[in-house]
Amino acid sequence: MFRKIARVATLSVAxxxxxxxxxxxxxxxGALVFAVESLGAQTLDPILEGRPGNAVYQxxxxxxxxxxxxxxxxxxxxxxxRWELAPDGLAxxxxxxxxxxxxxGDKLTAHDVKxxxxxxxxxxxxxxxxASMRRTIKSIEVIEDLTVRVQTTSPQIGLPAGLxxxxxxxxxxxxxxxxxxxxxxxxxxxxxxSGPWKFVRNVPGDRIEFTAVTTPHWRGRPQFxxxxxxxxxxxxxxxxMVRTGEAAxxxxxxxxMLGATRAGLEVLSVPGTMQAxxxxxxxYKPEVKDSPIAKVRxxxxxxxxxxRQQVIEHVMNGKARRPHPFAxxxxxxxxxxxxxxxxxxxxxxxxxxxxxxxxxxxxYPNGFELKFANTALPGTQFMVxxxxxxxxxxxxxxxxxxxxxxxxxxxxxxxxxQGPLIGWASMYRTAGRPDAPWRYDGAFSPESIxxxxxxxxxxxxxxxxxxxxxxxxxSELDKTKRTALTDRMVEVTANTWTVVPILxxxxxxxxxxxxxxxxDAIAGRHxxxxxxxxxxxxxxxxxxx
Amino acid sequence: MxxxxxxxxxxxxxxxxxxGTIVFFLGRLTGNPVDLMMPEDATAEDRxxxxxxxxxxxPILDQFAIFxxxxxxxxxGTSIRMRQPAVEAFFDRLxxxxxxxxxxxxLAMLLGIPLGVVAAxxxxxxxxxxxxxxxxxxxAMPSFWLGILLIxxxxxxxxxxxxxxxxxxAHYVLPVITLAAFLVAGFMRITRSAMLExxxxxxxxxxxxxxxxxxxxxxxxxxxxxxxxxxTLWGVFIGNLITGAIVTETVFAWPGIGRLTYxxxxxxxxxxxxxxxxxxxxxxxSINLGVDILYAYVDPRIRLA
Numbered sequence: 015m016f017r018k019i020a021r022v023a024t025l026s027v028a029x030x031x032x033x034x035x036x037x038x039x040x041x042x043x044g045a046l047v048f049a050v051e052s053l054g055a056q057t058l059d060p061i062l063e064g065r066p067g068n069a070v071y072q073x074x075x076x077x078x079x080x081x082x083x084x085x086x087x088x089x090x091x092x093x094x095x096r097w098e099l100a101p102d103g104l105a106x107x108x109x110x111x112x113x114x115x116x117x118x119g120d121k122l123t124a125h126d127v128k129x130x131x132x133x134x135x136x137x138x139x140x141x142x143x144x145a146s147m148r149r150t151i152k153s154i155e156v157i158e159d160l161t162v163r164v165q166t167t168s169p170q171i172g173l174p175a176g177l178x179x180x181x182x183x184x185x186x187x188x189x190x191x192x193x194x195x196x197x198x199x200x201x202x203x204x205x206x207x208s209g210p211w212k213f214v215r216n217v218p219g220d221r222i223e224f225t226a227v228t229t230p231h232w233r234g235r236p237q238f239x240x241x242x243x244x245x246x247x248x249x250x251x252x253x254x255m256v257r258t259g260e261a262a263x264x265x266x267x268x269x270x271m272l273g274a275t276r277a278g279l280e281v282l283s284v285p286g287t288m289q290a291x292x293x294x295x296x297x298y299k300p301e302v303k304d305s306p307i308a309k310v311r312x313x314x315x316x317x318x319x320x321x322r323q324q325v326i327e328h329v330m331n332g333k334a335r336r337p338h339p340f341a342x343x344x345x346x347x348x349x350x351x352x353x354x355x356x357x358x359x360x361x362x363x364x365x366x367x368x369x370x371x372x373x374x375x376x377x378y379p380n381g382f383e384l385k386f387a388n389t390a391l392p393g394t395q396f397m398v399x400x401x402x403x404x405x406x407x408x409x410x411x412x413x414x415x416x417x418x419x420x421x422x423x424x425x426x427x428x429x430x431x432q433g434p435l436i437g438w439a440s441m442y443r444t445a446g447r448p449d450a451p452w453r454y455d456g457a458f459s460p461e462s463i464x465x466x467x468x469x470x471x472x473x474x475x476x477x478x479x480x481x482x483x484x485x486x487x488x489s490e491l492d493k494t495k496r497t498a499l500t501d502r503m504v505e506v507t508a509n510t511w512t513v514v515p516i517l518x519x520x521x522x523x524x525x526x527x528x529x530x531x532x533x534d535a536i537a538g539r540h541x542x543x544x545x546x547x548x549x550x551x552x553x554x555x556x557x558x559x
Numbered sequence: 560m561x562x563x564x565x566x567x568x569x570x571x572x573x574x575x576x577x578x579g580t581i582v583f584f585l586g587r588l589t590g591n592p593v594d595l596m597m598p599e600d601a602t603a604e605d606r607x608x609x610x611x612x613x614x615x616x617x618p619i620l621d622q623f624a625i626f627x628x629x630x631x632x633x634x635x636g637t638s639i640r641m642r643q644p645a646v647e648a649f650f651d652r653l654x655x656x657x658x659x660x661x662x663x664x665x666l667a668m669l670l671g672i673p674l675g676v677v678a679a680x681x682x683x684x685x686x687x688x689x690x691x692x693x694x695x696x697x698x699a700m701p702s703f704w705l706g707i708l709l710i711x712x713x714x715x716x717x718x719x720x721x722x723x724x725x726x727x728x729a730h731y732v733l734p735v736i737t738l739a740a741f742l743v744a745g746f747m748r749i750t751r752s753a754m755l756e757x758x759x760x761x762x763x764x765x766x767x768x769x770x771x772x773x774x775x776x777x778x779x780x781x782x783x784x785x786x787x788x789x790x791t792l793w794g795v796f797i798g799n800l801i802t803g804a805i806v807t808e809t810v811f812a813w814p815g816i817g818r819l820t821y822x823x824x825x826x827x828x829x830x831x832x833x834x835x836x837x838x839x840x841x842x843x844x845s846i847n848l849g850v851d852i853l854y855a856y857v858d859p860r861i862r863l864a
Contacts, residue, residue, distance in 0.1 A: 219814030
C-alpha cells in the first residue's frame with residue numbers, strides 16, 4: 015500500500031514538473047557563435063565605443079537605463095522599469111527594477127546610474143552625445159537606492175529615449191563600486207556589467223567571448239551556455255562560416271541574401287532598421303536660386319520618377335519596405351504612424367508621366383543637368399546600388415545625371431563644409447530610431463551640420479516654420495499635443511521635398527538552422543546585442559520548413 | 560662592410576622620415592575619424608567636443624610637430640579607435656602575421672623553384688609553357704578572389720578545412736596557399752631566368768664533359784648557383800607578403816597586422832595608421848638590409864663591388 019502511494023506521489027510530482035517546467039528550460043548548453051563585419055573599437059568600456067559597437071557586443075553584458083519595446087520596437091523598460099517627467103519639465107525621475115545585480119554580485123542601484131551617466135559626460139568620454147549631455151544635464155541626484163532624478167537645464171522630453179539603447183549607447187550602466195575599487199584600466203581588462211552575459215575574453219581583431227548568467231534575468235536567461243562574437247570582415251567568409259557551422263549567425267547585406275537562401279540558410283530580416291533617402295543641398299542659397307532643384311515641384315517630380323518597388327525587388331531582393339516620411343517608422347514615438355503611412359504610399363508613388371508633366375510645367379520639358387553624389391555609410395554598401403538605380407530612373411525622365419561616387423569618409427567633409435555640395439543631390443541614410451525630433455534637428459536645424467532648409471543667415475518660410483515647430487516640440491509635455499507637433503514637423507519638412515525617402519531597409523542575417531532555433535529580432539534594431547539571450551537552441555524551437 | 564651597413568642605415572632613417580611625413584599628411588587628406596565615430600544626427604557641438612577630446616583640434620602643422628616630437632622618443636601615439644598605444648597594438652598583432660610568413664615562403668619555394676628548374680631545362684616545350692601559365696595565374700589571380708575560391712571549395716563544398724580565423728594547423732592551410740600563390744610565380748620566373756643563364760656557363764659545360772649525370776649537373780651545380788639571385792628576392796618577397804597580408808588576413812579573418820592596417824585606414828585611425836606604416840617600413844627595411852648583407856657573404860663578387 016505504502017509503495018503504491020509512493021509511486022502515485024512520485025508520478026504526480028513528475029507530471030507537475032513536466033507540465034510546469036518546459037523541456038530544456040533549466041539547461042544552458044552549447045555555444046552560440048555570431049560572425050559580424052565589425053567590432054568597432056572592440057573595447058568593453060562603454061565610454062570608449064560608439065553606437066554600432068555598443069549595440070553589437072557591449073549590449074550583451076551591459077544593461078541600459080532605458081530599454082526596448084520588444085513587441086513594437088522603440089523605447090521600453092530597461093534597468094529603469096518606469097520614468098516620469100516633473101510637472102515643470104525640468105527633471106526626469108527613473109525608478110529602477112528591484113533585485114538587479116552586477117556579475118560580481120554587487121547590487122545595481124541608483125548610485126551606479128548616477129556614476130554611469132556622469133562617466134559618459136566626463137572629459138575622457140568618447141560618447142557621441144557627451145557634450146550635449148554636459149549642456150543639458152544640470153545634475154543627477156540619488157533619491158533613494160532605486161530612484162534617481164536627472165535635473166535638466168531646459169525641458170528635455172527626449173531624454174529617456176536618449177538613454178535607451180534603442181537610440182544611443184549613453185544609457186549603459188556600469189558598476190560604480192567595482193570601477194572605483196579596481197580603477198579604469200583594470201575595469202577595461204576585466205569588465206563587469208549586469209546583462210545576461212558575463213565577459214570572458216577579448217581577443218583584439220578576432221573575437222569576444224561571453225558566458226551566460228545562470229540566474230534569471232529580466233532580459234531573459236540565455237539558452238546557450240557561451241556566446242562568441244567573431245570579427246569576420248569579409249561577407250563571403252561569414253556566409254561560408256555559417257554554411258560550415260563554424261558560426262551560427264552572420265550579418266549579411268541584401269546582395270548576399272539570395273545566395274544564402276539558395277545555400278539552404280535561413281535569412282532573417284529585421285524590419286525598420288534604416289531609411290535610404292536622397293536629399294538636396296543648399297536649395298535655399300542665393301547661388302542656387304536659378305537651379306531647377308530650388309523649385310519644390312521639381313524635387314517632387316524627381317521623387318515621382320523613382321519606381322521604389324523596382325528598387326525593393328531588384329536591389330534589396332524584396333526584403334525592404336516602402337517608407338514612411340523621412341526618419342519616421344511604425345515605431346516612432348508621438349507620431350501618427352498609420353496616417354503618415356497612407357500619406358507616404360500616395361506621395362511616394364511611381365508616376366513618371368506626372369513627373370515629366372511637372373518638369374515641363376516648371377520649364378524643363380527636356381530635363382536638366384543634375385549632379386548627384388552617391389555614397390554609403392559603413393556597412394550599407396547596397397546604398398550605392400540604390401543610388402545608381404535612382405540615377406537611372408531620373409535619366410529616363412530626361413534628367414542628365416552626373417553621378418559621382420564617394421567613399422563615406424571622403425563624403426563627410428563635403429557634407430560639413432557644404433560648399434562643394436551646394437546645388438547637388440546626394441544619397442543619404444538615416445538609422446532606425448524611435449525619436450524623430452533628434453534626427454530632424456540634425457537635418458533641418460539652421461545650426462545643424464546639414465542645415466537642409468536654411469542656415470542662420472538665410473532661414474526662409476519653411477525653415478522658420480520648422481524652427482517654430484521644433485522649439486514648441488522640445489518643451490511640450492502633453493503627449494497629444496506632442497504628437498500633433500511631431501506630425502506638423504513631418505508635414506512641414508515632407509512638403510519641401512528636400513529629403514525624400516526611397517525605401518525602409520532592414521537588417522539581414524544568414525542563419526544555420528542546425529545551430530540555433532527560431533527567433534525574432536527587435537524591430538528597428540539592426541544589431542543583435544539585445545537579442546542573443548532570447549535565441550533558443552535548435553531543438554527548443556526549430557525553424558519552420 | 561661596416562661602412563656599407565652604416566650607409567644603408569642612414570638611408571633607412573631618411574626613408575622612414577619621408578614615409579612618416581607622407582603618411583601623416585596623406586592620411587589626413589582622406590577625412591576625419593570623428594565623422595566615422597559620430598552618428599548622422601550628431602550635433603556640431605558634440606562633434607567639436609569629440610575632436611577636442613581626441614586632440615585633433617589644433618592646426619595640422621602643430622599636430623605634425625607633436626607627432627614628430629613624440630615619434631623621436633618612440634611614441635607613435637594612441638589609437639583613436641582602440642585607445643591603446645599604437646605601437647602596442649602593432650606588436651600585439653605582429654606575431655599573428657609572422658607565423659604565416661615562413662610557411663608561405665616555404666611553400667612558394669617548394670613549388671616555385673622546381674617549376675623554374677623544369678621550365679628552364681625544358682625551355683620552349685609544353686612543360687615550359689605550362690610552368691609559365693602557372694606563373695601568370697599566380698600573379699594575375701587577385702588574392703581575395705583566390706582566397707574566397709579556396710574557402711568555397713575546401714571549406715564549404717569539401718568540408719576539409721576551416722573557412723578562416725586563427726587556430727590549429729588546419730587553419731593555416733588556406734591563408735598560406737593564398738599568400739604563397741603570388742610568390743610561386745615570382746620564384747618560378749627568377750629561378751628559370753637564373754637557371755638559363757647558369758646552364759650556359761663554362762663550368763656547367765665542364766661538368767657535363769666530366770661525365771656527371773644530367774640530374775647532378777642541373778639540381779646540384781646549376782641550381783646552387785642559380786639560387787643566389789633568388790636569395791636577393793627574399794627581401795622583396797617578404798615585403799610583398801607583409802603588404803599582401805592585408806587582403807589575405809581580411810578574407811580569412813586573421814587578426815594580424817594586415818587586418819590592423821585595413822582597420823586603421825577604414826576608421827581613419829591616424830596614429831594607428833602612421834604607426835603601422837612606419838613599423839612595417841622598419842620591418843621591411845631591416846629584412847632587406849639583412850638579405851643584402853647575407854647576399855654579400857654568399858656572393859663574394861658583391862663584396863668586392
